[in-house]
Amino acid sequence: MIDEAVAAIQSGKPVVLPTDTVYGLATSPYSESYTRRIYRLKGRDGTKPTALVAADLDWLFECVPELRGRAGVIARALLPGPYTLILPNPARRFRWVTGTTPGAIGIRVPELEGPGAEVLRRVGAVVATSANKAGGPDPCRLEDVPVEIREGAAAVVDGGELPGTPSTVLDFTGKEPRVVREGAAPAAEALERAAAAFA
Numbered sequence: 001m002i003d004e005a006v007a008a009i010q011s012g013k014p015v016v017l018p019t020d021t022v023y024g025l026a027t028s029p030y031s032e033s034y035t036r037r038i039y040r041l042k043g044r045d046g047t048k049p050t051a052l053v054a055a056d057l058d059w060l061f062e063c064v065p066e067l068r069g070r071a072g073v074i075a076r077a078l079l080p081g082p083y084t085l086i087l088p089n090p091a092r093r094f095r096w097v098t099g100t101t102p103g104a105i106g107i108r109v110p111e112l113e114g115p116g117a118e119v120l121r122r123v124g125a126v127v128a129t130s131a132n133k134a135g136g137p138d139p140c141r142l143e144d145v146p147v148e149i150r151e152g153a154a155a156v157v158d159g160g161e162l163p164g165t166p167s168t169v170l171d172f173t174g175k176e177p178r179v180v181r182e183g184a185a186p187a188a189e190a191l192e193r194a195a196a197a198f199a
Contacts (some may be wrong), residue, residue: 001157005119008154009126014038016131016160018116019053021082021167021184022138023145025153026053026128029063032096035127043134049099050129051084051106051167055120060109063125065091069108070198074172077197079109082184086171097127104173116159116176132167140164150199170194 005015012034017026024074025042027034029052036131039046054060061067064087067075071087078085089098098105108128112120112135122124130138131145139145140162150156168183170190177194179187 001155002115002118002122005115005155005157006122009119009123011154012037013154014041014152014167015119016142016150016153016156017126017128018114018157018162019114019128020110020112020116021165022140022162022164023131023142023159024128025069025131025149026126028123029094029097029125029127035096038127038129041131041149042129044129045134047100049101049106050097051108052094052097052125053108053110053120053128054125055109055117055123056080057109060107061123062185064089064091064093064105064107066093071172071198074194075107075109077194078170078190080111081109081190082111082167083190084108084167084169084181086169086173087179088173094127097160106169108167110116110167115157115160121156138164138166156193 012028025038092102095102095124169180171178
């Protein structure tokens with residue numbers, strides 16, 4: 001199961017993967033055509049952004065080396081954890097995952113255990129979105145993932161029942177941080193931790 005998923009991701013095919021929050025639909029982030037495959041399978045609007053998910057902070061900074069200074073401090077303060085952080089992307093890296101805002105990028109470093117952690121560790125980074133149809137409920141069990149997504153994926157990794165609440169999304173690209181989505185962890189707590197990192 002893990003070997004199949006790793007091989008599929010490395011070749012740019014969609015994989016259903018457990019995260020620390022919900023089941024995700026993931027693939028290699030290094031090509032626009034790969035990302036479009038998971039968008040098509042999900043039925044997601046191609047202009048909407050999705051997240052770059054890294055195995056650890058080292059991988060994250062390798063993928064987006066401009067995450068220095070303020071952005072780097074915020075990332076180190078909050079990750080790994082159940083957050084998606086929208087940070088400045090001055091080099092416009094991975095523009096196919098940034099939607100209509102190439103100057104900003106959503107990043108995650110989840111707190112993972114089990115088979116999902118092993119897959120991510122071996123591939124380093126993926127592009128990932130919830131393994132649901134656009135607008136559908138977030139899947140906390142493999143059987144909650146729509147059949148057409150499971151059948152359309154090149155590999156499916158079973159991580160058991162997950163918490164089921166998606167990541168908290170915080171936007172740090174403006175003068176003041178903005179809560180985009182309240183999710184798996186309290187946004188207020190994250191903002192306090194981020195502010196404390198600069199104290």
